[in-house]
Amino acid sequence: MPATDEDVVRDLLHRYTAHVHPPVSIAVGVLARQRCRDRRRKVTSLAAAGAALGTAVGVFAAAGGHQTSATGGPGAAGRRWPAIRLTADQRVLYRLSSVAARQPQGQGRYAVMSTEGDDVKDTSVIDSLTGNMWSFQQGSDGSPSGKSFSAGYSPTSAQFAAMPTGLAALRVALIAQWDSQHKSAFAPLRSRASGTGAIPVPRPVTVSDDDKVFQQASDMLWNPLVSPALRAALYKVLAAVPGVEVNPSATDGTGRLATEISRVDSSGFPGGKSDGITYATYDNPATGAVLESTITYPPGSDIVTPQDPRGTSTVVDTTVYLGISWASSVPADPYGG
């Protein structure tokens, strides 16, 4: 029995909301959209890398004898790589590949990477032996805004170095990685959704193999742990993906000369509105390192803001890579936090 006005208010608020439960589909949709937004920043999980490597080894063994076997893995059947006349865009990417291949591997256990995006400066420290990552942030007002630690965030240098660098095997490995990640991300959600009975099980994302290859390859390029050989192979794989556009005389957001590599992605939920998102990286033509990555959501995409709840404007999500250095120990918080 409520005794005071405060008790009455408490009782009213609790009673009216006591049995409210959010639809599972909301969290499912959030995660699906987040996956699209994260593609530039996300690296492959350790389990996915292992699965992909396993698949790649099998395919590589088959491809090594110039056999086209249906058991070589998804997408491998019948695929050959004939000699081709390179287009202008492909020649730019092949030059980028040559430049990347000549870069020295970073010396030191820890890669220290400075980025900027959403008015937040970020310094990430990635352990090349364990994949652990420390992240320090500085807010737009110049004060430290947070730090975090993620165990096993990135594949290790050794795991990247173990990935195939042959184009056919690498393409198949990237597709297998995508499939593995997608399966592991959606399995618990589908399981939970099906357990509730009334809520429909989320349908899978529809993505072409070319979408998968571009997403995975461009996901890796920013990572400083990627070996020069793998980086070089990734540029060549990108050169073979239909729909890739290359602008060799672009500049990034800070005015640095860059090679822009972009592609309009066609993936999305069946019937969803996420088609037409453009992913782009701006790469240093002298080193092959990523200077900036952007995701451009066209009008009508699922990305909305409080100011634009209908999503009628173009939204550009940008990450600028300011610099990479190497250290033998985890440095102190550069922002004094």
Place this chain on the structure above:
Amino acid sequence: MDRRQTRAFEEFAAESGAELLRIAILLTPDWHTAEDVYQETLQRLAARWSKVANPKAFCRRVMHNIVVDQTRARARRPHELRLFDSGERIDPCSADPQHAVEVWPSLRAALDSLTVQQRTVLVLRYLDDRSEAEVAALLGISVGTVKSTTSRAIARLRHFPGLAAVFTTTDIML
């Protein structure tokens, strides 16, 4: 967001989703808007998941900011007339539909008459059971402001037509 983070986010959404949606329902004018606010809050949390130390506090602050933004946006737009019934005359949670018909619209209207800050303070204090100091920290205001805002909000509810009787009876039948 890697697989481990996805799983942690999913667990957070499963554990705290109902709490968050309850808060959203009481902060917004209708259920549809509440679901939109809830979804936008989760979206912003997902975008910064690896950087957020306290997801619950982050969500409450973000939810408040979204509601403030929406309120300002609505104020700038021409007034809209509802062409159809919102279907919220009856509280779906109530065990007594008759009383629900009487009290729920009044409570909804009473909450709509409050400022966003008053509404947020009430919800955080009495639905979320946060202390005055916690509410002050979450909203970036002083404890004294929390106290005075709470007092004024309760006074407004107490004298709102349709709710006055609730505050004077010794038992609430919803």
